Structure formats: structure tokens, C-alpha cells
Amino acid sequence: MDTNRGKTYYVTTPIYYVNDAPHIGHAYTTVAGDVLTRWHRMRGESVWYLTGTDEHGQKVMNTAAANGVSPQVWVDQLVEQAWLPVLDTIDVVNDDFIRTTQERHMVRVQNYLAGLKDAGHIYKDSYEGPYCLGCEAFMGEDELVPGIGEFEGHLCCPTHSKPVEMIKEENWFFRLADFAERLIAHYEANPDAVAPRSAYNEVLSFLKMGLKDVSVSRSTFDWGIPVPWDPEHVFYVWFDALLNYATAVGLGDTDGAGAEKFASTWPADVHLVGKDILRFHAVIWPAMLMAGGLALPKQVFAHGWLLVGGEKMSKSKLTGIAPSQIIDVFGSDAFRYYFLRAIQFGADGSFSWEDMAARYNNELANGLGNLASRATAMVDRYFGGALPQVSEYAEADLQIAHLWQRTASAADSAMDTLDFSAAITGIKEFVDALNGYLTEQEPWKVAKAETDAAMARVGAVLTTVCEGLRGVAVMLHPVMPKSTVALWQQIGGQTALGAIELQRIDQAGVWGVLPAGTTTNKGESLFPRLVEDEA
Ligand code: MSP
Numbered sequence: 001m002d003t004n005r006g007k008t009y010y011v012t013t014p015i016y017y018v019n020d021a022p023h024i025g026h027a028y029t030t031v032a033g034d035v036l037t038r039w040h041r042m043r044g045e046s047v048w049y050l051t052g053t054d055e056h057g058q059k060v061m062n063t064a065a066a067n068g069v070s071p072q073v074w075v076d077q078l079v080e081q082a083w084l085p086v087l088d089t090i091d092v093v094n095d096d097f098i099r100t101t102q103e104r105h106m107v108r109v110q111n112y113l114a115g116l117k118d119a120g121h122i123y124k125d126s127y128e129g130p131y132c133l134g135c136e137a138f139m140g141e142d143e144l145v146p147g148i149g150e151f152e153g154h155l156c157c158p159t160h161s162k163p164v165e166m167i168k169e170e171n172w173f174f175r176l177a178d179f180a181e182r183l184i185a186h187y188e189a190n191p192d193a194v195a196p197r198s199a200y201n202e203v204l205s206f207l208k209m210g211l212k213d214v215s216v217s218r219s220t221f222d223w224g225i226p227v228p229w230d231p232e233h234v235f236y237v238w239f240d241a242l243l244n245y246a247t248a249v250g251l252g253d254t255d256g257a258g259a260e261k262f263a264s265t266w267p268a269d270v271h272l273v274g275k276d277i278l279r280f281h282a283v284i285w286p287a288m289l290m291a292g293g294l295a296l297p298k299q300v301f302a303h304g305w306l307l308v309g310g311e312k313m314s315k316s317k318l319t320g321i322a323p324s325q326i327i328d329v330f331g332s333d334a335f336r337y338y339f340l341r342a343i344q345f346g347a348d349g350s351f352s353w354e355d356m357a358a359r360y361n362n363e364l365a366n367g368l369g370n371l372a373s374r375a376t377a378m379v380d381r382y383f384g385g386a387l388p389q390v391s392e393y394a395e396a397d398l399q400i401a402h403l404w405q406r407t408a409s410a411a412d413s414a415m416d417t418l419d420f421s422a423a424i425t426g427i428k429e430f431v432d433a434l435n436g437y438l439t440e441q442e443p444w445k446v447a448k449a450e451t452d453a454a455m456a457r458v459g460a461v462l463t464t465v466c467e468g469l470r471g472v473a474v475m476l477h478p479v480m481p482k483s484t485v486a487l488w489q490q491i492g493g494q495t496a497l498g499a500i501e502l503q504r505i506d507q508a509g510v511w512g513v514l515p516a517g518t519t520t521n522k523g524e525s526l527f528p529r530l531v532e533d534e535a
Helices: 025-039 060-067 071-089 105-120 176-189 199-208 237-241 256-265 274-293 323-328 330-343 351-381 396-415 420-441 442-451 450-477 481-490 493-497
Strands: 010-018 046-053 096-099 122-132 165-174 270-274 300-303 306-308
Touching: 025 256, 025 306, 025 323, 025 330, 025 420, 025 442, 046 071, 046 237, 060 071, 060 481, 071 096, 071 300, 071 323, 096 176, 096 481, 105 122, 105 237, 122 396, 165 274, 165 306, 176 237, 176 274, 199 300, 270 274, 274 300, 306 351, 323 351, 330 351, 330 420, 330 481, 351 420, 351 442, 351 450, 396 420, 396 450, 420 442, 420 450, 442 450, 450 481, 450 493
Parallel strands: 010 046, 010 270, 046 096, 270 300
Antiparallel strands: 122 165
């Protein structure tokens, strides 16, 4: 693994349009970035995690007008009341939150794009063709699909299933076509620069068809960043938005904190994006960077969609579910766990209340939660709440130790390829094995003999379980930050080893860390069972 120690590991989410409140599709990307951030931090790396909001463009402007307020009032309101609070709801520890209406962003965008114009990458022409407001994208005629239902007879966007607008206007254009060959060479030399494989293949075959130049400005409305050399135009929202990843860390600053931040952070290690916006990130964005002579992001990872009724969940199709609807019932940890465990990152997945409730009950309440309460209750009962000194381990105990070493190392490697599901599933299977081991060893029966040998055996079994839970708590901490702190407290990790977030995840596989004498604390149940009608 390339830990690139000198440089900060830089993770980003897309910046979200503030035409509406966040739904679980947005939360999904943000949680994935948060888990990655916490994981790398627990490897001892310096990490920077950026998320934010995309506030310009026609879509946001129209929504504000429909609500009878100015775009600025609209975005300020929605960011304050919905987009910032959702970060707390889903328990995200972003380091920065960029808003594209911020001065720091607008000035850097103007400077960077003026630089590209001066270098000959931007020219004036006129555009005529279809535009999808939902995507905020100029579309090719060949990408459109026939409308159905109320839109029958219209040509529609395949993602939004709504009619496109036909627009004709003067625009400034970016010479994207000039970069096709260099992009192909870049991706052929860096096969991990787009992931998963299906996304990589899509990008390469798209590039091989050749590229057309793209509009970099709009001239029929004014909600955007003014083009400095032609104030009748505002920058096209995607040219404004993509630059956020760089403006937020000081793009273009030649001295001071911005320049220092940029040098230690850029390029991004991973841009997490939904597959709908892959081409913007894997074609236009690197070309914009190449044009300015900047390093390219190490990876763009395109995840799948959360589907409802087989279609991309969205507010505009009235299928949006707010994160709080799920979190009010299951809690933020179970929310984070569920989406990353149940859906292969990169593939589409459907959310269902039944599946969520079943996994919560089986894997969290009856699995991990129950194991922790059984183990700590027995340490209380047989050893007065302190782990005994163990002088001998049996074969079954050593097998658990080996299983954990393999699980931990596989989970840590899975995170290098953003395979959240494999990492979490491996840990969950270890919890199952630990539960099975405890049941088979029957320490409660062994203890009935009350001999020293019997109690030594009981001590070895309970220490094995608590040691297993130590590893599990550390490795699940990035996924479930709250309940693993409670678990850490229960097994005595806090007093014996210090704060959980300071434990090294890349060393979590080392066995035998909890010392004899560690005091456990049987606490509240980690995942309370659901009351029937809540689920
Ligand atoms: N503003 C642009 C992105 C600019 S990035 C420089 C945009 N915004 S968006 O709000 O429409 O969507 C942003 C992201 O939200 C998607 O790429 C994806 O990461 C996430 N999702 C939105 N709906 C989703 C689902 N139904 N399922 C999974 N993720 C979804 O595009």
C-alpha cells in the first residue's frame, strides 16, 4: 500500500446541489468518505476530508424562484437548515465544508479559468442543442431516450426521465478535444485511476470515441460566478463545481497558508462520486487540471445508486428518503453499517426496511451486542469484573486468535480497494465465529466444577472473547463510531489502552493486547432490540 507519508490523504465527496434537502443517496457517499477518513486516520496517516454544496446553476436558480426567494437566500437557508445539520445526523467528521458561493472559491475559480483562457484553452463560439436541467449537462442527441407517460412524445434524459431543454446561446468553450489522447495515455498507465473496473472500462471506451469541446460559460442567466473577461457570462456550473476540490485547499495561492495547504494536500487521493457523474470527474476534470499543469487525482471511485422501485432514488421523482427517517429508528451507527455492508461499493443496491431491520436484529443486536453483554456479564460473575491472568490457552482459543489475525489483515487490505462490504463482512463473520466459540466452550458449565483448573479454563475463554472484541471494536470504529466507544468502555479498553480512536487499525490484528487485570464494565445493551412496530 502506498501510504505516501509526506502527503495528506485527501478524500472528497461530490458537492451536492442545494435545490432540495439531502436524502439517503447523498448520505451514502458522505458516510463512505467518512469511514475512509476515520480508517486512514487510525492507520496513523494525516487525512483531509472535504464535502460541501454546489450552489450555482440554473436548477438551483429555478428552485429558488419557484419558492419566491433570491437564489442566495434560498441556498443560505437550505445549507443552514438541512445540509450542515445532516452531517451531525450521520455522524460525519469532515475537515472542511465548501460552498461554491464562498468568496474563497469564486476568486480562485476566476483566476484559474482566466489562466486557462490566457494559455489558449478557452475560445468563444455558440452552442445549440439539448440540455438536461437535472444533470446540468449539455447532452448529445444520441444519449436521449423517448419519454413515457406524461412525457410521451418528448426526448428525455436517461437519468432523470424528464424532457431536455433545447438551448441556443453564445458560450465560451474549453478545448476538451485536445486532451483525449493524453487522457487515454494517463488511464492506460494508471489502471487504478478510475474504479471499479466497469467504470474504468466505460471511461476508456468513451475517450476512444473522441471528445468534443465543451461549454465553459452560460449567457442566458446570471446565477453563477461571473466570467472575469466577459461579465455577460457566468461560468457553466460544472466548471465552477469541479474546481471546488482544488479551491478548497488553496488552488493558485503562491504563498501563505493556501500555498502550504495545496502543496501538502493536492492531488486528491480519492474523489468519491456516484456513477451518474463519472464522466465529469474522469474526463473533464483531469483535462482541466492538465490544461493548468496540475497533478491529477489518484483515483475517481464511482459507486452505484440507491434504488427505489428499480430506479435511482431522487427527490424529484418523489422517492427520496431522508436519513433521519431511518436514523430515528435504528440510530446513526446502524445506518452507516447497513449501507456499507449490504451494498457492494460500486454496484447499485435497493434499500428496504425489512432488510435493514433483519440485519440490525441478526448482526448487531443478536450478534455483536449480545456477545458483548454475555462476555462482560460472565467476567463480572466469575472474576469480579477484571480479566484474570491466563497461563494456558487451548487449541480452540488459538484458532480464534489466528482467525482474527487473518480477518484483520484482510479487512485492512479490503479498504485499500474501497471494498467496505468485504471488510465489514469479514469482521461480522469473525463475530459469528466468536459467538459460536463461546457457545461451544460453555464457560458457564465449566465454572460449575469450581476447581482452579476449571476457573483457569473459564478465564482463558472469556479473555479470548474480550480480546476478540477489542480487535472488533477497533476495526469497526470507523464504521460505527458511537457504539464502538461504548463497546470499548465495556471491555475495559479505555482504561487499559486509552481512547479507541488512538488505536492503530493496521495493528488491530496483533493478538493478546488487553492485559490481565483489565476491568470490564457491563453496560447498556449496544443495540437495543427494536420494538415490533418501529421496524
Ligand atoms: N452537484 C453535482 C456534483 C458536483 S461535484 C463537483 C451533483 N449533485 S447531486 O446532488 O445531484 O448529486 C451528488 C451525488 O449524490 C451523486 O453523485 C451521488 O454521489 C449522490 N447521490 C444522489 N442520488 C443518489 C442515489 N440515489 N444513490 C446513490 N447516490 C446518490 O451531481
